[in-house]
Amino acid sequence: MREERNAAFDQLLRAETQPPEHRGNFHPRLAEGVEAVDRERLRRRWGRRHLRPLLIAAVAAAVALTVVALFAGGSSSGPDVVEMKAIQRTIARLWVAKGEALAPQTQDYARFETSPTLPEGLKDEMEAGWQAALRSLGTAEFVAKENEGGGSAVFANEGSRRNGDVIVRCETEVVDVAYRRTLPDGDVVVWAEVWAGEIARLYQSGTVGVGEPHTVRVDTTPTYQYQLRAVDGGWRIVAEALVYSSEDMNGDYGPDTPHFVDSQRLVSGDEGLVLD
Amino acid sequence: MGERQSAQEGVGALVSGDGAGLGEVSPSTLRAAAAGRHEAFEAIVREYDERLRAFAFSLMRDRNAMDDVLQDVYVKAYRALPGFRGDSRLSTWLLRITYTTCMSRLRLPPPELPLVDDGTADEAPSPEELVDLVHRRGQLAEALAALPPDLRACVLLVHREGLSYREAGDVLGVRPGTVGWRLSAARRRLREALEEVRTYA
Numbered sequence: 327m328r329e330e331r332n333a334a335f336d337q338l339l340r341a342e343t344q345p346p347e348h349r350g351n352f353h354p355r356l357a358e359g360v361e362a363v364d365r366e367r368l369r370r371r372w373g374r375r376h377l378r379p380l381l382i383a384a385v386a387a388a389v390a391l392t393v394v395a396l397f398a399g400g401s402s403s404g405p406d407v408v409e410m411k412a413i414q415r416t417i418a419r420l421w422v423a424k425g426e427a428l429a430p431q432t433q434d435y436a437r438f439e440t441s442p443t444l445p446e447g448l449k450d451e452m453e454a455g456w457q458a459a460l461r462s463l464g465t466a467e468f469v470a471k472e473n474e475g476g477g478s479a480v481f482a483n484e485g486s487r488r489n490g491d492v493i494v495r496c497e498t499e500v501v502d503v504a505y506r507r508t509l510p511d512g513d514v515v516v517w518a519e520v521w522a523g524e525i526a527r528l529y530q531s532g533t534v535g536v537g538e539p540h541t542v543r544v545d546t547t548p549t550y551q552y553q554l555r556a557v558d559g560g561w562r563i564v565a566e567a568l569v570y571s572s573e574d575m576n577g578d579y580g581p582d583t584p585h586f587v588d589s590q591r592l593v594s595g596d597e598g599l600v601l602d
Numbered sequence: 603m604g605e606r607q608s609a610q611e612g613v614g615a616l617v618s619g620d621g622a623g624l625g626e627v628s629p630s631t632l633r634a635a636a637a638g639r640h641e642a643f644e645a646i647v648r649e650y651d652e653r654l655r656a657f658a659f660s661l662m663r664d665r666n667a668m669d670d671v672l673q674d675v676y677v678k679a680y681r682a683l684p685g686f687r688g689d690s691r692l693s694t695w696l697l698r699i700t701y702t703t704c705m706s707r708l709r710l711p712p713p714e715l716p717l718v719d720d721g722t723a724d725e726a727p728s729p730e731e732l733v734d735l736v737h738r739r740g741q742l743a744e745a746l747a748a749l750p751p752d753l754r755a756c757v758l759l760v761h762r763e764g765l766s767y768r769e770a771g772d773v774l775g776v777r778p779g780t781v782g783w784r785l786s787a788a789r790r791r792l793r794e795a796l797e798e799v800r801t802y803a
Binding site for chain 1: 638640643647652655656658659660665666668669672673674676677678680681682684685699702728729730732733736739740742743746757758761762764
């Protein structure tokens with residue numbers, strides 16, 4: 327009898343909390359949001375595909391270095407705390423530069439946000455900034471690899487625009503840097519967990535300039551392997567490779583929010599690179 | 603919507619079904635949705651929409667806000683489905699996303715600390731006592747609306763959704779014991795609210 331009365335409360339509660347139906351524009355908006363996620367995924371796959379040649383080259387270089395290390399014997403002593411901080415700063419500066427190359431550093435979006443292309447002057451400025459950052463942070467080998475194929479991070483903004491997104495801000499943070507090993511030639515290999523957030527304006531119907539813009543936030547915490555070389559009292563990046571990819575878990579934005587990290591490592595061992 | 607069906611006839615076309623199911627979708631549907639198949643995701647939306655609407659509406663108390671929250675919830679769920687490992691039931695997972703999204707919209711951090719035991723837990727009325735205090739339609743809904751959102755959520759999850767304390771704790775991000783304390787506090791407040799209404803009447 328008591329159970330029945332308790333069940334009566336549950337039934338009464340259900341009856342009194344019947345929700346209203348969705349409003350008419352709910353379903354088109356939801357379908358649009360789902361399509362936007364598809365576009366984000368496509369964009370990430372596009373990025374991974376274009377990393378492939380770079381990864382193949384890095385695999386070859388890494389295998390060669392492994393062989394050399396096996397015969398010559400690599401050093402196991404890592405950089406001290408001060409050096410590790412300098413390494414972290416170098417990696418952080420690279421990510422700041424990547425963010426600046428992806429999102430124009432301007433407040434004047436109203437002037438060009440409806441255009442599928444960046445204004446020429448601004449694009450040149452962004453490209454010049456990116457190249458200057460590359461030269462100051464990387465070795466000539468790294469700069470050459472980054473410019474392979476004639477593309478740069480600046481073009482990702484335009485590619486995104488054509489998909490209906492306008493990237494308006496990129497934020498990055500090097501969450502953690504872990505020493506892996508020192509190579510026989512003195513280069514240091516580290517793994518860096520990086521949080522990268524991207525804020526874009528999504529336009530309805532996938533057509534730039536049509537309808538009300540929605541803000542879309544995307545963030546991930548991938549892990550990258552970096553090879554760095556001590557040059558003129560500082561550190562320069564020699565090579566970069568993705569170790570673990572990452573996806574946002576729940577749409578919350580920020581380095582401390584849940585992220586799915588791929589369980590399949592893309593780098594085998596410390597140097598050998600394996601394609602996903 | 604199909605794999606690449608147009609946005610306008612997409613999720614909506616299938617969401618508008620009866621939508622009152624209480625079961626869980628099949629693993630194959632879940633896998634297909636995680637792989638980006640829209641029709642599978644629509645099946646998930648259709649399955650859980652009524653429950654999520656009830657939960658979101660009870661917390662937000664506004665139809666437009668409910669729609670905004672669920673828009674966010676479904677997009678978040680679609681994006682995060684590849685990372686859903688099945689550690690909890692899908693319904694619990696969706697309710698958790700709905701709860702955190704509602705709290706975020708209400709600008710309230712989800713409470714993490716258990717309520718302090720004020721020594722009056724034993725005085726909490728049983729559900730059957732609360733039923734006796736209800737004398738007209740809408741009275742319980744009014745009393746429920748007077749509860750703080752975290753207590754309201756607790757009542758809804760346990761009594762409307764039939765979740766165990768552990769499952770409700772998963773949704774609310776608290777320990778099962780905390781669910782118990784909140785439920786007791788909620789029932790005490792419900793009794794007060796129902797008695798006030800009766801006295802006034």
